[in-house]
Amino acid sequence: MENTSNLGRTLNSGKEVLKNENAVVDCDIHNSVPPGGLSPYLSKNWKEHHKQFGLRSRIGGYYPRALLNAARRDAWPPSGLPPGADLGFMQKQLLDAWNIEYGVLNPLIAVGEQLNLEYGAALAKAVNEWQIAEWVEPEPRLRASIVIPYEDGELAAEEIHRCGENPGFVQILLIARTRAPLGNRKYWKIYEAAAEYELPIGIHFGGVAGPITGAGWPSYYIEDHGGMPQAFHTQVISYVCEGVFDRFPTLRVALIEGGFAWLPPLIWRLDATWKKLRSEIPKLQRKPSEYIREHFWLSTQPMEEPPKREYFEQLLEQMDMDDKLMFATDYPHWDFDSPHRALPNFLKPELRRKILADNARALYQFEKK
Amino acid sequence: MRKEDGGAPAKLSTPTQFVYAGIQAIDCDIHNEIPSLQTLFPYMSDFWCDYCRNSGFRGPDANDYPRGSPLTTHPDAIPPWEVDLPHIREWLLDRWNLEYGILNCAYRVQSVHNPDLAAALAQAINDWQIEHWLEPEPRLRASLVIPSQVPELAAKEIERVGEHPGFVQVIMPVRSRTPYGNRFYHPIYEAAVRHHLAVGIHYGGAPGNQPSPTGWPSTYLEEYSGMTQVFQAQVISLVVEGIFNQFPELRIVLIESGFTWLPAVMWRIDKEWRGLRNNTPWLKRLPSDYMREHIRFTLQPIDSPPNPKELLQIIGQLESEEMLMFSTDYPHWQFDTPTDALPPELPRQLAHKILWENARAFYQL
Secondary structure, three states: OOOOOOOOOOOOOOOOOOOHHHOEEEEEEOOOOOOOOOHHHOOHHHHHHHHHHOOOOOOOOOOOOOOHHHEOHHHOOOOOOOOOOOHHHHHHHHHHOOOEEEEEEOOOOOHHHOOOHHHHHHHHHHHHHHHHHHHHOOOOOEEEEEEOOOOOHHHHHHHHHHHOOOOOEEEEEEEOOOOOOOOOHHHHHHHHHHHHHOOOEEEEOOOOOOOOOOOOOOOOHHHHHHOHHHHHHHHHHHHHHOOHHHHOOOOOEEEEOOOOOOHHHHHHHHHHHHHHHHHHOOOOOOOHHHHHHHHEEEEOOOOOOOOOHHHHHHHHHHHOOOOOEEOOOOEOEOOOOOOOOOOOOOOOHHHHHHHHHHHHHHHHOOOOO | OOOOOOOOOOHHHOHHHOOOOOOOEEEEEEOOOOOOHHHHHHHOOHHHHHHHHHHOOOOOOOOOOOOOOOOOOOOOOOOHHHOOHHHHHHHHHHOOOEEEEEEOOOOOHHHOOOHHHHHHHHHHHHHHHHHHHHOOOOOEEEEEEOOOOOHHHHHHHHHHHOOOOOEEEEEEEOOOOOOOOOHHHHHHHHHHHHOOOEEEEEOOOOOOOOOOOOOOOOOHHHHHHHHHHHHHHHHHHHHHOOHHHHOOOOOEEEEOOOOOOHHHHHHHHHHHHHHHHHHOOOOOOOHHHHHHHHEEEEOOOOOOOOOHHHHHHHHHHOOOOOOEEOOOOEOOOOOOOHHHHOOOOOOHHHHHHHHHHHHHHHOOO
């Protein structure tokens, strides 16, 4: 394990360069639990359960990551804690260094994947309490996502009701690879609760519920990581076709760490197929593309990087979603995007501001500082 | 069962307003469907005929083209299982001025779990194709149906009939139990290359595992429109698992896959490769280079953007004029009028390549 503190060596501190009008909202920060970190938030029985059996999900889908903990080499804090577990270090390396105005925490602790649903619910409660006590309260720039045992709509909704009024939470966190496509009715209690508290749904990269492609199990991490847009494809189609947005017209969904270049072709295909097969879902009130452009937000990282400037400009025009793209770093993971370098330098200043901060401020209802 | 007269007139096969009329074309996706399991009995052993009769087996149950669905049969065409050679001759080969038509039989022997039955069915289908389609009609070429879930038996079938000049490719459904880049499939690619056959990966299939990384969608609309993500998984698998390094002559064609999604996949995987190339040290070039060199796409369904300019942008982003090959997907419903079969805004030179030249080169016709 490397505990090198090379902050400031590998990363240029942006502090002096960026002024407040250049502040960044980071839509994807991963805070992690240090060993034993959830103990104060679990009941005696669940603590014992945790000790004896640990996390149990649909395992068998593990591909060794690029680097230990999928983390940047320089993200291991000098304190010896794992990447993302040391608030002080995160403040320095991320929030201060890049002039982050607000950051949204998305802890990836697989609570929703637990086979034992009640254990998943207990874990969710613990993680959410830990987030407020140890992250959001001590650091006003951070906001948290509510984690939920999403494979059971009722248990999930209970947790949303428990947390929904707390202003420290700004979204409900789901994962890209779920057991059923997320438009399925089994998840509707989640959306009902989300609508009640006006919380967006965030769907983050990851998860394992069965073979990770529609063609079975691939062999390498590059396929696991590079294939993630396939899961997002299915989720977008499912939300639209299952009528979720007709039933919950105020629902907003953020697709996090899925990239976005795949969206325009998906929109065209879905509209074209719907024209032929609309008799199957006669209740759908509008063209699929209209729902998609209205209800989905997308985080940028990992940005697709077309080889030519014109392709990127074409992509933005085809998407026609300038108000929906939101910058994210994915700190502390290896494929971190820097606010300085990730966005192409030819973007118009107005659009750059939208992506770096304004769009996320609007979705998460952040006050401009 | 089949109409002897070739069925009712089909409006969509009268390309009178076809903007490129006069240019010769090759149609890379015509469906010849097996009317029923009984059609295959004359080509199967007594053992398997008895097995089918006694067990009540009625054929693979992929159901990737629900029989009544509007997409399966164009509102003005006859249903696929009634399409026979006279019909194809009259409504497709003659009227569209086709130099060649490539038949893609979508009978899913790959969904049959009994490997020997799957192989027996494949063998019967190929013999039926030779007798009823290839021998009587020199403009037709066909796809060799193989039990790809058992590569050893699939390779045997390629050995058996791969030298027949009518077969130009082997065909496998895009939905598989294991992605096609896996070395498990090497015997198929080895045999295909040895017999100078392309490998076609076609929409559909029913291997038993879920059709997406997130389980089973509820509707056919979701499954059909979502099938592009399975094609994406296969493209990524084929390239990064090193199939083209292992078989440098291998030619792959994705059929009924759409193609507008490809630039986004190229950009994403090229970027992944920069970060994760230690996963796959055999890749010596950008993944997108392998795609351009080895993979082709049939045209329909185009999944056209509403603005024709955007389609040209996507074709430009492919950075290759060789990747697209004309297809009608007949008798499935992919376009309303012949004008829509090929986007009218294509530059003439590119249209010529898509209509004819690319397929001619790819299939070595």
